[in-house]
Amino acid sequence: MTHVERGLMWFRRDLRISDNAALYQALKTCKQVYCVFVFDRDILDSLPRKDRRVCFIGDSITQLDAALNLLGGSLIVRYAQAIPTIVQLAQQLHVDAVFANHDYEPAAIARDRQVAEQLKSITCTFHTFKDHVIFEKDEILTAQAKSYSVFTPYKNAWLKKLTEPGGEFFTKPYPVFSYLRALTKPPAQLVQSIPTLEQMSFDPDYAMPISAGEKGAETLFEDFKERIEFYDETRNFPAIKGPSYLSVHLRFGTISIRELVRYAYERSCVDLKKGAQVWLSELIWRDFYVQVLYHNPHVVSQAFKPEYDRIAWEEGAYADTLFKAWCEGATGYPIVDAAMLQLNTTGYMHNRLRMIVASFLTKDLGVNWRWGERYFAEKLNDFDLSANNGGWQWAASTGCDAQPYFRIFNPTTQSEKFDPEGKFIKRYLPQLQKLDKKNIHAPSLMEPMLAKAAGLEIGRNYPLPIVQHEQARIRTLERYAIVKKQKF
Ligand SMILES: Cc1cc2nc3c(=O)[nH]c(=O)nc-3n(C[C@H](O)[C@H](O)[C@H](O)COP(=O)(O)OP(=O)(O)OC[C@H]3O[C@@H](n4cnc5c(N)ncnc54)[C@H](O)[C@@H]3O)c2cc1C
Structure with missing residues (x-):
């Protein structure tokens, strides 16, 4: 790349200095490099106001800005729509080029295409790199x-x-630290303090349990x-x-x-x-x-394997009731409920549990995988479109290299196998605290006197199973049979 006078490094899903491909290229190519991060309103405006990820980004941005300052630079931070903000800043800073790392999501690709076009109209180039x-x-x-x-x-x-x-x-690794000389602080009139979560109308107390x-x-x-x-x-x-x-x-x-x-x-x-x-x-x-x-950008809204879009999922009030119980961790299957409570209270869910609850939603409750995918997208701290979509389509058997549709997890045996002592379940379901390892996986099958002695009243402090797994399994095989009948 030919050397230019001034460049702008646009941080997106690469909130670090070390071994950052685009930052390295910017520093190597330009005499002066400014840095920017945009809290993109096109993304943020649709999020719930309690969102741990925005807290995480805020903390990471604060750290990044402090680190850049120590190295002679600074981070320009804006709370606005990304496309016009980047183009306007490029003009205000008189930069010759904007640098960023590749983002492979369809919406991000469309955004970057627009940014490139608009930058071109002001004779500024846009360079993107593999980093993620x-x-x-x-x-x-x-x-x-x-x-x-x-x-x-x-x-x-x-x-x-x-x-x-x-x-x-x-x-x-990209040797970013060998080229820091080019880091430049922006002119005073363009410096604004980092917007707080309150200023962006997000709940500041909704933090993640891990450091940013x-x-x-x-x-x-x-x-x-x-x-x-x-x-x-x-x-x-x-x-x-x-x-x-x-x-x-x-x-x-x-x-x-x-x-x-x-x-x-x-x-x-x-x-x-x-x-x-x-x-x-x-x-x-x-x-x-x-x-x-x-x-395969069609997977964002469709099954990877199109024939699976013919499956008739549960609908109407019945589906709504099933989905609500799943979201709230009230299905009567302790491993599923504890997993959903882990997600709801921490924003994390263990991988084995993601597989169990996704299978349960689609194959025990017959609810469309897209509902679960959307719920995860809202709740997961690590939500990533590609992994989430891939995981859901894997569990629902609609994806590439997915679980065959006739392989249906039994939530009780999964629980016995992967949480044999019920230790994980007890962390999130204190009402099952006194149950032994034999009964904790299927408390509704307990002898009523025994259950009562353990402080458990099925239907009162813990729900009855919302479906019977064996019956649900048969319904699922019928539901998916359409895929087998219609050979493509
Ligand atoms: C239904 C479902 C939804 C999922 N949604 C997401 C999601 O939105 N974001 C996400 O990052 N992962 C998702 N996963 C994959 C996996 O559950 C998580 O990456 C993992 O639990 C994160 O914990 P960890 O960092 O401790 O993982 P580790 O076990 O330490 O794995 C290391 C890293 O490998 C990657 N990884 C692990 N498993 C997978 C996988 N199956 N697919 C893709 N990458 C993987 C992740 O980046 C992870 O951080 C999903 C899985 C399923 C079954």
């Missing part, structure tokens, strides 16, 4: 030059590219390094501190995916245990779903 994933767009294709829709061959191709000669380039920013991410990662080797043994048990809890940081880019993949790969080469290797595989799932969305 290891491999993007057409970097991993089948032998027929098509995008992958099955995970295992994708993963094999992904690992091959990473490990073949020159593959280390893909996880090499690059520092928060590094602390979590350091903690996870201590237990990564056991990841494969612990990751399925929600009562155990098994996973990394880094998803929010990956979502907002407060940690670099290259750093995580490099570490996981190196550990997988030396560890005797399989933990790092299995964790690396999860990071590959993340890349996989990003490329699925990029190549």
Whole structure:
């Protein structure tokens, strides 16, 4: 890229300085670099006023601004619509180029196209870079030059590219700190204080249970390094501190995916245990779903496999009642209810539980997966369109490489297997505190005298099961039979 006088680095889902591709390119290319973050009203205005993610962004932005200030720069922060704000700032700052990292969501792609066009009209260029994933767009294709829709061959191709000669380039960190000289503070008339959550009409007390920013991410990662080797043994048990809890940081880019993949790969080469290797595989799932969305933007509103859009989901007041019970954690299936309460009270839900509740909603309650997807999108701290859509379509069997439709999780046996002592359930359902490990997974089947002695009154302080799993299973097989009958 040819050198230019002034550039503007636009932070979006990459709220960090270290190993930031676009920031590195901006600093390397321009004599002076300004930095900006926009609290985009096109996104924020539709969110509920109690939103932990906005708190997390606010804290991360404050940290980023402080770090930039120490390094000679500063962060311009605006609460406005992104497109006109960026174009106006580019004019006011007289920059020659705007730099940002790729965002693969359809709405973001459309936004960036508009930004590029409008910048062009003021003779400013727009440069975007890969940062959020290891491999993007057409970097991993089948032998027929098509995008992958099955995970295992994708993963094999992904690992091959990473490990073949020159593959280390893909996880090499960008040496941002060698080029900081170009960081520049904006002129005083453009400096505004960072808008507070109250000023943006968000509840400031609705914070996340984990620390934000690059520092928060590094602390979590350091903690996870201590237990990564056991990841494969612990990751399925929600009562155990098994996973990394880094998803929010990956979502907002407060940690670099290259750093995580490099570490996981190196550990997988030396560890005797399989933990790092299995964790690396999860990071590959993340890349996989990003490329699925990029190549198949129809999945935002439709099933990946179109024939599955013919399924007749429950409708009307009955569906509303079922959905409400699911959202509130009142289905009478303790593992499902505890999981939903974890989501409602913390904004996090363990991966095994996401699979259980998504299967329960679609295959026990017969409710459209899109309702669950929307609920998760509103509640999850780590909500990411590609992973969420991929996860829901996997569970509902409508997606690429999804769970076959006839494989239907039994919520009670899942509970017995993955929360055998009921420790996780008891964290969120105190009324089941006195139940032993035999009864906690299906309390409605308890002998009434025994239940009463344990302080449990089914139908009063804990609901009756909203559906019977075995009957629901039969209904689901009938519901999905339409896919089998109509061969495509
Ligand atoms: C129905 C459903 C919805 C989901 N919605 C989201 C979502 O909105 N955002 C999100 O980040 N993940 C989502 N996931 C994937 C997964 O549940 C979370 O990434 C994981 O629980 C986050 O916890 P962690 O960071 O401790 O994960 P770890 O187990 O430590 O995994 C490390 C990282 O790998 C990635 N990862 C792990 N599993 C998956 C997966 N199945 N698909 C894609 N990436 C994965 C995540 O970035 C995660 O942070 C969903 C899964 C399901 C079944």
